[in-house]
Amino acid sequence: MDVVNKILENSALEAEKFKSISVEKNLELEYDLGTLLAIDNNDFDLKLLSQRKNDYLLDLARDNTQLLLNQIWELPTERVEEAIVVKLPPQKTVLPRMKPVPRPRPLTKWQQFAKEKGIQKKKKSKLSWDEQLKKWVPLYGFKKAKAEIEKDWVLEVPGNADPMEDQFAKKIQAKSERVSKNELQRLRNIAKAKKVKVPRVGVMNPDVSSAKDLQTAVTVAKASTASLGKFQDKLPKEKEARGVAAITPGASRKRKMPPVSGTQEKSENLAIVESILNKKPKLNIEKAVARHIRSEEQEQSQEKQTSGRKSSNNRGKANAKKPKGGKGQRKGKSGGGRKRR
Amino acid sequence: MKRLSEERTKLLFEKLSKYIGPNVKLLIERPDGVYCFREQRDRIYYVSERTLKLANTIPPDNLISIGTCFGKFTKSNKFKLHVTALNYLAPYAQSKIWLKPSAEQQFLYGHHVPKSGLGRISESTEKYQGVVVYSMSDLPLGFGAAARSTAECKHADPLTTVCFHQADIGEYIRAEEELL
Numbered sequence: 001m002d003v004v005n006k007i008l009e010n011s012a013l014e015a016e017k018f019k020s021i022s023v024e025k026n027l028e029l030e031y032d033l034g035t036l037l038a039i040d041n042n043d044f045d046l047k048l049l050s051q052r053k054n055d056y057l058l059d060l061a062r063d064n065t066q067l068l069l070n071q072i073w074e075l076p077t078e079r080v081e082e083a084i085v086v087k088l089p090p091q092k093t094v095l096p097r098m099k100p101v102p103r104p105r106p107l108t109k110w111q112q113f114a115k116e117k118g119i120q121k122k123k124k125s126k127l128s129w130d131e132q133l134k135k136w137v138p139l140y141g142f143k144k145a146k147a148e149i150e151k152d153w154v155l156e157v158p159g160n161a162d163p164m165e166d167q168f169a170k171k172i173q174a175k176s177e178r179v180s181k182n183e184l185q186r187l188r189n190i191a192k193a194k195k196v197k198v199p200r201v202g203v204m205n206p207d208v209s210s211a212k213d214l215q216t217a218v219t220v221a222k223a224s225t226a227s228l229g230k231f232q233d234k235l236p237k238e239k240e241a242r243g244v245a246a247i248t249p250g251a252s253r254k255r256k257m258p259p260v261s262g263t264q265e266k267s268e269n270l271a272i273v274e275s276i277l278n279k280k281p282k283l284n285i286e287k288a289v290a291r292h293i294r295s296e297e298q299e300q301s302q303e304k305q306t307s308g309r310k311s312s313n314n315r316g317k318a319n320a321k322k323p324k325g326g327k328g329q330r331k332g333k334s335g336g337g338r339k340r341r
Numbered sequence: 342m343k344r345l346s347e348e349r350t351k352l353l354f355e356k357l358s359k360y361i362g363p364n365v366k367l368l369i370e371r372p373d374g375v376y377c378f379r380e381q382r383d384r385i386y387y388v389s390e391r392t393l394k395l396a397n398t399i400p401p402d403n404l405i406s407i408g409t410c411f412g413k414f415t416k417s418n419k420f421k422l423h424v425t426a427l428n429y430l431a432p433y434a435q436s437k438i439w440l441k442p443s444a445e446q447q448f449l450y451g452h453h454v455p456k457s458g459l460g461r462i463s464e465s466t467e468k469y470q471g472v473v474v475y476s477m478s479d480l481p482l483g484f485g486a487a488a489r490s491t492a493e494c495k496h497a498d499p500l501t502t503v504c505f506h507q508a509d510i511g512e513y514i515r516a517e518e519e520l521l
Contacts, residue, residue, distance in 0.1 A: 242418065257344035262375035262390045265344070269369045269377075272347070273354050277363050286468050290490045297492070 021070060023063045031071050034091025038068040108189040177205065200247065215241040223248045342379050342386075342393075342401055349414065353378065353385060356412075356420045357430070359471035360484065364433035379407070383414045384521065387429065406521045422484055423520055424508040427473070431481035434473035436466040438485065438504050445476050449511035454485065454504040456497045466491045472504060483509030 030039040040060075048056045075086045107115065114120075130137045130147060137147045155167040181204070191198045203209050203217040219241040223229035228250030245251040260268070345353065357365045368387070369376065375390040381404065388396070388408030396407045409429065412422040422430075440448055444458020460477050468490045474482045485504040494503055512520060 257346060259344075262377060265377055266369055266375055269350065269354075270366060272350050273358070273365050273369065276351065276354050276358055277365075284467075286490065290465075290467070290492045293492045297495075 019062070019066075021066055023066050025063075025067070029064065029067050031068065032092045033071060033075070034088050035093050035095075036068065036072075036088070037093060038064055038071075040064050106193045109185070109192070177208065181208075212241070215239065216244050216247075219244055220248050223250055342381050342396060342404060342407065345378055345380050345385065349380065349385075349418075349420075350378070352414075352418070352420050353411070356422065356471075360422075360430050360435070360473065361433040362435045364435070367433060368429065378411070380414075381407070385411045385413065385420070387411050387426070410521055422508055424483060424510055424512050425520055427481050427483065427508070427510065430484075431473050431475075434481075436463045436470055436472045436487065437475055438462050438466075438472050438487070439475045439477055439479075440482065442477060445482065448474060448482060448506065449509050451506055451509065451511065451515065453488070453502040453506050455499065456489075456494065456501050456503050457499040459494065459503050462487075462491055462494055462503075464491055468493070471507075474504065474509070481510075483507070483511075 025040075025042060027042050030041065031037070032039075044060075045056070072086055072088075075088070078085045078087070124139055126139050127136045128139070129135075130151075132151055133147055135147075138144050152171075155171070157163055157165070157167060161167075184201075184204075188198065203213055206214065209217075222232045225232065354365055357368070361368075377388060377390060377393065379386045379388055379393065381401065386406070386408045387410075392408055396404060409425055410423055411426040411429075412420055414420055438454065438459065439461035440454060441458050441460040444454060444460075447458065448454055454474070463472075466472060466487050468487060470487050472485050472487050474485050476482055484507040486507060488502045488505050489497055497503065
Protein backbone atom coordinates (compact mmCIF):
# COMPACT_ATOMS: atom_id res chain seq x y z
CA MET A 1 0.00 0.00 0.00
CA ASP A 2 2.95 2.25 0.66
CA VAL A 3 3.89 2.18 -2.93
CA VAL A 4 0.40 3.04 -4.02
CA ASN A 5 0.20 5.94 -1.60
CA LYS A 6 3.54 7.17 -2.69
CA ILE A 7 2.53 7.13 -6.27
CA LEU A 8 -0.70 8.91 -5.46
CA GLU A 9 1.16 11.48 -3.46
CA ASN A 10 3.63 11.97 -6.23
CA SER A 11 0.90 12.34 -8.77
CA ALA A 12 -0.87 14.84 -6.53
CA LEU A 13 2.35 16.78 -6.25
CA GLU A 14 2.79 16.57 -9.97
CA ALA A 15 -0.79 17.70 -10.50
CA GLU A 16 -0.19 20.71 -8.28
CA LYS A 17 2.63 21.79 -10.57
CA PHE A 18 0.29 21.76 -13.54
CA LYS A 19 -2.75 23.90 -13.74
CA SER A 20 -6.16 22.53 -14.58
CA ILE A 21 -7.22 22.10 -18.16
CA SER A 22 -10.52 23.87 -17.67
CA VAL A 23 -10.29 27.64 -17.90
CA GLU A 24 -13.00 30.08 -16.97
CA LYS A 25 -13.61 32.99 -19.35
CA ASN A 26 -16.29 35.66 -19.40
CA LEU A 27 -16.48 35.67 -23.13
CA GLU A 28 -15.96 32.65 -25.35
CA LEU A 29 -12.81 32.76 -27.46
CA GLU A 30 -13.01 32.86 -31.20
CA TYR A 31 -11.19 30.02 -32.88
CA ASP A 32 -9.85 29.37 -36.31
CA LEU A 33 -8.42 25.90 -35.94
CA GLY A 34 -7.18 25.75 -39.51
CA THR A 35 -4.53 28.34 -38.71
CA LEU A 36 -4.31 27.40 -34.99
CA LEU A 37 -5.63 30.81 -34.09
CA ALA A 38 -7.56 31.85 -31.00
CA ILE A 39 -8.73 35.38 -30.41
CA ASP A 40 -9.43 36.51 -26.86
CA ASN A 41 -11.90 39.36 -26.72
CA ASN A 42 -11.92 39.65 -22.91
CA ASP A 43 -10.63 42.78 -21.20
CA PHE A 44 -7.35 42.79 -19.35
CA ASP A 45 -7.44 42.85 -15.61
CA LEU A 46 -5.91 46.28 -15.25
CA LYS A 47 -4.97 45.87 -11.62
CA LEU A 48 -3.02 42.68 -12.17
CA LEU A 49 -1.52 44.06 -15.35
CA SER A 50 -0.03 47.03 -13.52
CA GLN A 51 1.10 45.02 -10.50
CA ARG A 52 2.87 42.07 -12.14
CA LYS A 53 2.75 42.46 -15.77
CA ASN A 54 4.97 39.58 -16.91
CA ASP A 55 3.36 36.88 -14.81
CA TYR A 56 -0.11 38.02 -15.70
CA LEU A 57 0.59 37.98 -19.43
CA LEU A 58 2.26 34.58 -19.20
CA ASP A 59 -0.72 33.16 -17.36
CA LEU A 60 -3.12 34.65 -19.86
CA ALA A 61 -1.18 33.15 -22.74
CA ARG A 62 -1.15 29.75 -21.07
CA ASP A 63 -4.90 29.82 -20.41
CA ASN A 64 -5.69 30.78 -23.95
CA THR A 65 -3.32 28.15 -25.34
CA GLN A 66 -5.01 25.61 -23.11
CA LEU A 67 -8.39 26.58 -24.50
CA LEU A 68 -7.08 26.27 -28.03
CA LEU A 69 -5.65 22.83 -27.31
CA ASN A 70 -8.94 21.78 -25.72
CA GLN A 71 -10.65 22.69 -28.95
CA ILE A 72 -8.12 20.69 -30.92
CA TRP A 73 -8.66 17.64 -28.74
CA GLU A 74 -12.30 17.75 -29.61
CA LEU A 75 -11.45 17.06 -33.21
CA PRO A 76 -11.39 13.41 -34.36
CA THR A 77 -7.92 12.01 -33.73
CA GLU A 78 -5.95 9.33 -35.50
CA ARG A 79 -2.95 7.34 -34.52
CA VAL A 80 -0.11 7.23 -36.95
CA GLU A 81 2.97 5.30 -35.79
CA GLU A 82 2.74 6.02 -32.08
CA ALA A 83 1.78 9.63 -32.63
CA ILE A 84 -1.66 11.04 -32.19
CA VAL A 85 -2.60 13.18 -35.15
CA VAL A 86 -5.45 15.58 -35.79
CA LYS A 87 -6.65 16.73 -39.11
CA LEU A 88 -7.26 20.45 -38.95
CA PRO A 89 -10.33 21.90 -40.62
CA PRO A 90 -9.84 24.35 -43.53
CA GLN A 91 -8.79 27.80 -42.39
CA LYS A 92 -11.34 30.57 -42.10
CA THR A 93 -9.03 33.57 -41.80
CA VAL A 94 -7.86 34.97 -45.11
CA LEU A 95 -4.18 35.81 -45.02
CA PRO A 96 -2.64 38.31 -47.41
CA ARG A 97 -0.43 36.58 -50.00
CA MET A 98 3.31 36.79 -49.51
CA LYS A 99 4.21 37.49 -53.16
CA PRO A 100 2.60 40.09 -55.38
CA VAL A 101 -0.11 38.98 -57.78
CA PRO A 102 1.52 37.79 -61.01
CA ARG A 103 1.27 40.28 -63.85
CA PRO A 104 -0.95 39.31 -66.76
CA ARG A 105 1.02 37.97 -69.68
CA PRO A 106 1.85 40.80 -72.09
CA LEU A 107 -0.21 40.74 -75.28
CA THR A 108 1.41 39.73 -78.53
CA LYS A 109 1.61 42.30 -81.24
CA TRP A 110 -1.41 40.84 -83.03
CA GLN A 111 -3.46 40.61 -79.85
CA GLN A 112 -2.70 44.23 -79.11
CA PHE A 113 -3.70 45.26 -82.61
CA ALA A 114 -6.89 43.20 -82.48
CA LYS A 115 -7.79 44.75 -79.16
CA GLU A 116 -7.31 48.26 -80.50
CA LYS A 117 -9.38 47.55 -83.59
CA GLY A 118 -11.97 45.53 -81.76
CA ILE A 119 -11.32 42.39 -83.78
CA GLN A 120 -12.88 39.38 -82.15
CA LYS A 121 -11.68 35.83 -82.54
CA LYS A 122 -14.03 33.73 -84.60
CA LYS A 123 -14.48 30.12 -83.77
CA LYS A 124 -13.79 27.94 -86.79
CA SER A 125 -15.21 24.49 -86.97
CA LYS A 126 -12.71 21.67 -86.89
CA LEU A 127 -14.22 20.02 -89.95
CA SER A 128 -15.59 21.65 -93.04
CA TRP A 129 -17.31 20.17 -96.05
CA ASP A 130 -15.26 20.39 -99.20
CA GLU A 131 -17.55 20.83 -102.16
CA GLN A 132 -14.87 19.86 -104.64
CA LEU A 133 -13.65 16.66 -102.96
CA LYS A 134 -17.09 15.75 -101.61
CA LYS A 135 -15.79 14.99 -98.17
CA TRP A 136 -15.16 16.47 -94.77
CA VAL A 137 -11.75 18.11 -94.48
CA PRO A 138 -10.21 19.06 -91.14
CA LEU A 139 -9.02 22.59 -90.44
CA TYR A 140 -5.41 21.51 -90.13
CA GLY A 141 -3.30 18.40 -89.92
CA PHE A 142 -2.06 15.78 -92.33
CA LYS A 143 -5.51 15.14 -93.74
CA LYS A 144 -5.85 18.80 -94.61
CA ALA A 145 -2.44 18.75 -96.32
CA LYS A 146 -3.44 15.66 -98.27
CA ALA A 147 -6.70 17.27 -99.33
CA GLU A 148 -4.80 20.34 -100.50
CA ILE A 149 -2.51 18.21 -102.64
CA GLU A 150 -5.49 16.40 -104.05
CA LYS A 151 -7.24 19.66 -104.86
CA ASP A 152 -4.32 21.51 -106.39
CA TRP A 153 -3.27 18.87 -108.88
CA VAL A 154 -3.11 21.61 -111.47
CA LEU A 155 -2.17 25.25 -110.99
CA GLU A 156 -2.88 28.23 -113.15
CA VAL A 157 0.06 30.22 -114.51
CA PRO A 158 -0.67 33.89 -113.89
CA GLY A 159 -0.85 36.03 -117.00
CA ASN A 160 2.18 38.12 -116.17
CA ALA A 161 4.37 35.25 -114.95
CA ASP A 162 7.14 33.41 -116.69
CA PRO A 163 5.46 30.35 -118.30
CA MET A 164 8.42 28.10 -117.50
CA GLU A 165 8.28 28.90 -113.80
CA ASP A 166 7.36 26.00 -111.54
CA GLN A 167 4.18 27.14 -109.80
CA PHE A 168 4.25 24.19 -107.41
CA ALA A 169 7.75 25.00 -106.23
CA LYS A 170 6.71 28.61 -105.87
CA LYS A 171 3.78 27.63 -103.73
CA ILE A 172 5.92 25.49 -101.46
CA GLN A 173 8.44 28.30 -101.18
CA ALA A 174 5.74 30.80 -100.26
CA LYS A 175 4.37 28.46 -97.64
CA SER A 176 7.75 27.89 -96.03
CA GLU A 177 8.35 31.61 -95.97
CA ARG A 178 5.05 32.18 -94.24
CA VAL A 179 5.95 29.56 -91.68
CA SER A 180 9.33 31.07 -90.96
CA LYS A 181 7.86 34.53 -90.76
CA ASN A 182 5.39 33.30 -88.21
CA GLU A 183 8.18 31.65 -86.25
CA LEU A 184 10.11 34.90 -86.27
CA GLN A 185 7.10 36.79 -85.02
CA ARG A 186 6.55 34.22 -82.31
CA LEU A 187 10.13 34.59 -81.10
CA ARG A 188 9.87 38.35 -81.30
CA ASN A 189 6.76 38.26 -79.12
CA ILE A 190 8.56 36.15 -76.55
CA ALA A 191 11.52 38.50 -76.59
CA LYS A 192 9.18 41.44 -76.16
CA ALA A 193 7.42 39.80 -73.24
CA LYS A 194 10.73 39.03 -71.53
CA LYS A 195 12.15 42.43 -72.45
CA VAL A 196 15.15 40.98 -74.23
CA LYS A 197 16.78 43.13 -76.85
CA VAL A 198 16.97 41.30 -80.14
CA PRO A 199 19.37 42.35 -82.88
CA ARG A 200 17.64 43.68 -85.94
CA VAL A 201 17.46 41.49 -88.98
CA GLY A 202 17.16 44.12 -91.69
CA VAL A 203 15.05 43.52 -94.75
CA MET A 204 14.12 39.87 -94.95
CA ASN A 205 12.67 39.39 -98.39
CA PRO A 206 12.11 42.38 -100.66
CA ASP A 207 9.23 40.57 -102.37
CA VAL A 208 7.11 40.43 -99.26
CA SER A 209 8.30 43.36 -97.15
CA SER A 210 6.17 46.45 -96.85
CA ALA A 211 6.91 49.78 -98.48
CA LYS A 212 7.70 51.20 -95.06
CA ASP A 213 10.30 48.51 -94.41
CA LEU A 214 11.93 49.15 -97.75
CA GLN A 215 12.00 52.88 -97.18
CA THR A 216 13.62 52.35 -93.82
CA ALA A 217 16.18 50.07 -95.42
CA VAL A 218 16.99 52.64 -98.09
CA THR A 219 17.35 55.44 -95.59
CA VAL A 220 19.61 53.42 -93.33
CA ALA A 221 21.66 52.07 -96.21
CA LYS A 222 22.21 55.54 -97.57
CA ALA A 223 23.49 56.82 -94.26
CA SER A 224 25.81 53.86 -93.89
CA THR A 225 28.77 55.28 -95.76
CA ALA A 226 32.05 56.58 -94.38
CA SER A 227 30.71 60.12 -94.63
CA LEU A 228 27.34 59.19 -93.12
CA GLY A 229 25.54 59.60 -96.42
CA LYS A 230 26.47 63.21 -96.90
CA PHE A 231 27.34 62.78 -100.55
CA GLN A 232 24.54 60.45 -101.51
CA ASP A 233 22.37 61.72 -104.30
CA LYS A 234 18.64 61.85 -103.90
CA LEU A 235 16.11 60.66 -106.37
CA PRO A 236 13.44 63.14 -107.34
CA LYS A 237 10.53 62.96 -104.92
CA GLU A 238 12.41 60.59 -102.69
CA LYS A 239 11.14 60.59 -99.16
CA GLU A 240 13.16 59.81 -96.11
CA ALA A 241 11.81 57.30 -93.66
CA ARG A 242 10.83 58.93 -90.41
CA GLY A 243 11.35 57.69 -86.89
CA VAL A 244 14.46 55.71 -87.78
CA ALA A 245 16.99 57.93 -86.04
CA ALA A 246 17.77 55.20 -83.53
CA ILE A 247 19.04 52.86 -86.24
CA THR A 248 20.51 55.39 -88.67
CA PRO A 249 24.20 56.10 -88.33
CA GLY A 250 24.98 59.71 -87.53
CA ALA A 251 21.41 60.63 -86.73
CA SER A 252 20.19 61.58 -83.31
CA ARG A 253 16.62 61.41 -82.26
CA LYS A 254 16.42 65.00 -81.14
CA ARG A 255 18.38 67.05 -83.57
CA LYS A 256 18.35 70.71 -82.86
CA MET A 257 19.33 73.38 -85.31
CA PRO A 258 22.23 75.41 -84.00
CA PRO A 259 21.19 78.80 -82.67
CA VAL A 260 21.89 81.74 -84.95
CA SER A 261 21.23 85.44 -84.71
CA GLY A 262 17.85 86.76 -85.77
CA THR A 263 19.17 88.59 -88.79
CA GLN A 264 21.00 85.56 -90.09
CA GLU A 265 17.96 83.39 -89.65
CA LYS A 266 15.96 85.98 -91.53
CA SER A 267 18.35 85.92 -94.47
CA GLU A 268 18.34 82.12 -94.49
CA ASN A 269 14.56 82.09 -94.52
CA LEU A 270 14.48 84.65 -97.31
CA ALA A 271 16.78 82.48 -99.39
CA ILE A 272 14.43 79.55 -98.95
CA VAL A 273 11.44 81.69 -99.93
CA GLU A 274 13.31 82.91 -103.00
CA SER A 275 14.07 79.38 -104.06
CA ILE A 276 10.41 78.44 -103.69
CA LEU A 277 9.10 81.49 -105.55
CA ASN A 278 11.67 81.22 -108.32
CA LYS A 279 10.79 77.66 -109.12
CA LYS A 280 10.33 77.29 -112.83
CA PRO A 281 6.61 77.33 -113.42
CA LYS A 282 5.55 74.09 -114.95
CA LEU A 283 3.25 74.05 -117.92
CA ASN A 284 -0.05 74.36 -116.21
CA ILE A 285 -2.72 72.97 -118.51
CA GLU A 286 -5.51 73.94 -116.17
CA LYS A 287 -4.34 77.51 -116.10
CA ALA A 288 -3.89 77.66 -119.86
CA VAL A 289 -7.35 76.27 -120.48
CA ALA A 290 -8.88 78.68 -117.99
CA ARG A 291 -7.14 81.58 -119.69
CA HIS A 292 -8.30 80.42 -123.08
CA ILE A 293 -11.91 80.10 -121.95
CA ARG A 294 -11.75 83.52 -120.46
CA SER A 295 -10.38 85.18 -123.58
CA GLU A 296 -13.04 83.47 -125.66
CA GLU A 297 -15.76 84.69 -123.38
CA GLN A 298 -14.45 88.20 -123.56
CA GLU A 299 -14.44 88.05 -127.33
CA GLN A 300 -17.99 86.80 -127.38
CA SER A 301 -19.24 89.48 -125.07
CA GLN A 302 -17.50 92.14 -127.15
CA GLU A 303 -19.06 90.75 -130.30
CA LYS A 304 -22.45 90.85 -128.71
CA GLN A 305 -22.02 94.44 -127.74
CA THR A 306 -20.86 95.58 -131.18
CA SER A 307 -23.41 93.64 -133.22
CA GLY A 308 -26.20 94.61 -130.87
CA ARG A 309 -29.70 93.55 -131.78
CA LYS A 310 -29.10 93.16 -135.48
CA SER A 311 -27.92 89.63 -135.18
CA SER A 312 -30.46 88.67 -132.61
CA ASN A 313 -32.90 87.15 -135.15
CA ASN A 314 -30.44 84.90 -136.97
CA ARG A 315 -28.31 84.06 -133.93
CA GLY A 316 -29.95 80.68 -133.61
CA LYS A 317 -28.77 79.51 -137.01
CA ALA A 318 -25.28 80.90 -136.80
CA ASN A 319 -24.48 79.42 -133.45
CA ALA A 320 -26.37 76.17 -133.86
CA LYS A 321 -23.39 74.24 -135.13
CA LYS A 322 -21.58 72.41 -132.45
CA PRO A 323 -17.80 72.72 -132.45
CA LYS A 324 -16.17 69.60 -133.83
CA GLY A 325 -13.05 68.11 -132.45
CA GLY A 326 -9.81 68.44 -134.37
CA LYS A 327 -10.94 71.36 -136.48
CA GLY A 328 -9.94 74.23 -134.27
CA GLN A 329 -6.60 75.89 -134.17
CA ARG A 330 -4.13 74.49 -131.78
CA LYS A 331 -2.18 76.98 -129.81
CA GLY A 332 0.08 74.90 -127.67
CA LYS A 333 2.17 71.93 -128.63
CA SER A 334 2.41 70.85 -132.22
CA GLY A 335 1.68 67.29 -131.21
CA GLY A 336 3.86 64.32 -130.53
CA GLY A 337 6.92 64.25 -128.42
CA ARG A 338 7.13 63.50 -124.77
CA LYS A 339 4.94 65.04 -122.18
CA ARG A 340 6.87 67.64 -120.25
CA ARG A 341 5.82 68.09 -116.73
CA MET B 342 10.94 75.80 -78.77
CA LYS B 343 13.29 75.02 -81.60
CA ARG B 344 14.14 76.31 -85.00
CA LEU B 345 12.50 74.64 -87.93
CA SER B 346 14.59 72.23 -89.94
CA GLU B 347 15.27 73.24 -93.51
CA GLU B 348 12.83 70.65 -94.80
CA ARG B 349 10.06 71.92 -92.60
CA THR B 350 10.79 75.54 -93.37
CA LYS B 351 10.42 74.70 -97.01
CA LEU B 352 7.11 72.93 -96.44
CA LEU B 353 5.84 75.82 -94.39
CA PHE B 354 6.74 78.48 -96.94
CA GLU B 355 5.38 76.42 -99.79
CA LYS B 356 2.07 76.23 -97.99
CA LEU B 357 2.05 79.92 -97.12
CA SER B 358 2.92 80.90 -100.68
CA LYS B 359 -0.18 79.08 -101.87
CA TYR B 360 -2.24 81.67 -100.04
CA ILE B 361 -0.18 84.84 -100.16
CA GLY B 362 2.28 84.19 -102.97
CA PRO B 363 5.43 86.31 -102.90
CA ASN B 364 4.06 88.20 -99.88
CA VAL B 365 5.65 85.51 -97.71
CA LYS B 366 8.70 87.72 -97.78
CA LEU B 367 6.76 90.46 -96.03
CA LEU B 368 6.11 88.14 -93.11
CA ILE B 369 9.82 87.56 -92.66
CA GLU B 370 11.03 91.05 -93.43
CA ARG B 371 9.04 93.34 -91.25
CA PRO B 372 9.80 96.93 -90.47
CA ASP B 373 8.74 96.55 -86.84
CA GLY B 374 11.44 94.13 -85.78
CA VAL B 375 12.65 90.62 -86.45
CA TYR B 376 10.03 87.91 -86.59
CA CYS B 377 10.76 84.23 -86.85
CA PHE B 378 9.10 80.83 -86.92
CA ARG B 379 9.55 78.43 -84.05
CA GLU B 380 8.45 74.87 -83.54
CA GLN B 381 7.10 73.34 -80.38
CA ARG B 382 5.47 69.91 -80.33
CA ASP B 383 4.99 70.01 -84.11
CA ARG B 384 3.18 73.32 -83.91
CA ILE B 385 4.60 76.32 -85.70
CA TYR B 386 4.57 79.67 -83.96
CA TYR B 387 5.24 83.06 -85.48
CA VAL B 388 7.02 85.10 -82.85
CA SER B 389 8.82 88.36 -82.62
CA GLU B 390 12.41 88.11 -81.50
CA ARG B 391 11.69 90.12 -78.37
CA THR B 392 8.95 87.78 -77.18
CA LEU B 393 11.14 84.83 -78.01
CA LYS B 394 13.92 86.10 -75.78
CA LEU B 395 11.50 86.44 -72.91
CA ALA B 396 10.09 82.99 -73.55
CA ASN B 397 13.55 81.44 -73.41
CA THR B 398 13.44 81.66 -69.64
CA ILE B 399 10.51 79.26 -69.49
CA PRO B 400 11.25 75.54 -69.59
CA PRO B 401 9.88 74.09 -72.84
CA ASP B 402 7.69 71.56 -71.06
CA ASN B 403 5.82 74.33 -69.29
CA LEU B 404 5.42 76.50 -72.35
CA ILE B 405 2.02 76.02 -73.92
CA SER B 406 1.96 78.70 -76.56
CA ILE B 407 3.96 81.69 -77.69
CA GLY B 408 3.30 84.32 -80.29
CA THR B 409 0.81 83.19 -82.91
CA CYS B 410 0.28 79.59 -83.87
CA PHE B 411 0.32 79.32 -87.65
CA GLY B 412 -0.50 75.65 -87.88
CA LYS B 413 0.89 72.25 -87.22
CA PHE B 414 2.81 69.47 -88.89
CA THR B 415 0.86 66.27 -89.13
CA LYS B 416 2.32 62.87 -88.41
CA SER B 417 2.88 62.39 -92.13
CA ASN B 418 4.85 65.63 -92.17
CA LYS B 419 2.36 67.82 -93.95
CA PHE B 420 1.66 71.34 -92.82
CA LYS B 421 -1.87 72.30 -91.83
CA LEU B 422 -2.85 75.91 -91.36
CA HIS B 423 -4.81 76.96 -88.31
CA VAL B 424 -7.32 79.81 -88.22
CA THR B 425 -5.07 81.63 -85.83
CA ALA B 426 -2.86 82.53 -88.81
CA LEU B 427 -5.77 84.34 -90.46
CA ASN B 428 -4.95 87.75 -89.06
CA TYR B 429 -1.49 87.62 -90.55
CA LEU B 430 -2.37 86.12 -93.91
CA ALA B 431 -5.65 87.84 -94.75
CA PRO B 432 -4.15 91.26 -95.58
CA TYR B 433 -1.76 89.67 -98.07
CA ALA B 434 -4.19 87.20 -99.63
CA GLN B 435 -3.83 86.83 -103.37
CA SER B 436 -7.13 85.26 -104.22
CA LYS B 437 -10.22 85.76 -102.19
CA ILE B 438 -13.76 84.49 -102.06
CA TRP B 439 -16.62 86.52 -100.69
CA LEU B 440 -19.61 84.69 -99.26
CA LYS B 441 -23.21 85.70 -99.39
CA PRO B 442 -24.61 86.41 -95.91
CA SER B 443 -26.80 83.30 -96.20
CA ALA B 444 -23.80 81.03 -96.73
CA GLU B 445 -21.66 82.49 -93.97
CA GLN B 446 -23.09 80.37 -91.21
CA GLN B 447 -22.71 77.16 -93.17
CA PHE B 448 -19.06 77.93 -93.75
CA LEU B 449 -18.50 78.83 -90.12
CA TYR B 450 -19.93 75.46 -89.13
CA GLY B 451 -17.20 73.77 -91.17
CA HIS B 452 -18.95 73.11 -94.46
CA HIS B 453 -17.66 73.61 -97.98
CA VAL B 454 -18.91 76.55 -99.99
CA PRO B 455 -21.42 75.72 -102.75
CA LYS B 456 -21.79 77.87 -105.83
CA SER B 457 -25.07 79.22 -104.46
CA GLY B 458 -23.24 80.75 -101.52
CA LEU B 459 -20.58 82.44 -103.61
CA GLY B 460 -20.91 86.21 -103.58
CA ARG B 461 -17.77 87.25 -105.36
CA ILE B 462 -14.48 85.65 -106.34
CA SER B 463 -11.25 87.35 -107.24
CA GLU B 464 -10.23 87.04 -110.88
CA SER B 465 -7.75 84.47 -112.13
CA THR B 466 -8.16 82.19 -109.15
CA GLU B 467 -6.73 78.86 -110.12
CA LYS B 468 -8.16 75.51 -109.32
CA TYR B 469 -7.05 74.16 -105.93
CA GLN B 470 -5.35 77.40 -105.03
CA GLY B 471 -5.46 78.49 -101.42
CA VAL B 472 -7.99 81.23 -100.87
CA VAL B 473 -9.02 83.44 -98.00
CA VAL B 474 -12.76 83.48 -97.44
CA TYR B 475 -14.41 86.81 -96.64
CA SER B 476 -17.92 87.84 -95.73
CA MET B 477 -19.56 90.42 -97.98
CA SER B 478 -18.61 93.08 -95.45
CA ASP B 479 -14.92 92.19 -95.94
CA LEU B 480 -14.50 90.34 -92.69
CA PRO B 481 -12.05 87.45 -93.10
CA LEU B 482 -13.79 84.21 -92.15
CA GLY B 483 -11.25 81.53 -92.86
CA PHE B 484 -9.17 79.56 -95.30
CA GLY B 485 -10.22 77.36 -98.13
CA ALA B 486 -9.03 75.77 -101.32
CA ALA B 487 -10.67 76.75 -104.56
CA ALA B 488 -12.49 73.73 -105.94
CA ARG B 489 -13.13 75.52 -109.25
CA SER B 490 -11.22 78.16 -111.09
CA THR B 491 -12.90 81.52 -111.63
CA ALA B 492 -13.88 80.65 -115.19
CA GLU B 493 -15.29 77.29 -114.20
CA CYS B 494 -17.27 78.89 -111.39
CA LYS B 495 -19.37 80.79 -113.87
CA HIS B 496 -20.74 77.69 -115.50
CA ALA B 497 -21.04 75.54 -112.38
CA ASP B 498 -24.32 74.28 -110.93
CA PRO B 499 -25.56 76.12 -107.88
CA LEU B 500 -24.95 73.02 -105.77
CA THR B 501 -21.39 72.23 -106.82
CA THR B 502 -18.70 72.97 -104.31
CA VAL B 503 -16.71 76.03 -105.22
CA CYS B 504 -14.40 76.19 -102.24
CA PHE B 505 -13.26 73.45 -99.91
CA HIS B 506 -13.32 74.32 -96.25
CA GLN B 507 -9.97 74.29 -94.50
CA ALA B 508 -10.23 76.51 -91.45
CA ASP B 509 -12.75 79.05 -90.21
CA ILE B 510 -13.14 81.37 -87.28
CA GLY B 511 -15.90 79.16 -85.90
CA GLU B 512 -13.10 76.88 -84.76
CA TYR B 513 -12.31 79.30 -81.98
CA ILE B 514 -15.44 77.89 -80.39
CA ARG B 515 -15.70 74.45 -81.96
CA ALA B 516 -12.10 73.35 -81.60
CA GLU B 517 -10.91 75.56 -78.82
CA GLU B 518 -8.58 73.03 -77.23
CA GLU B 519 -6.95 71.91 -80.46
CA LEU B 520 -6.00 75.38 -81.64
CA LEU B 521 -3.31 77.08 -79.58
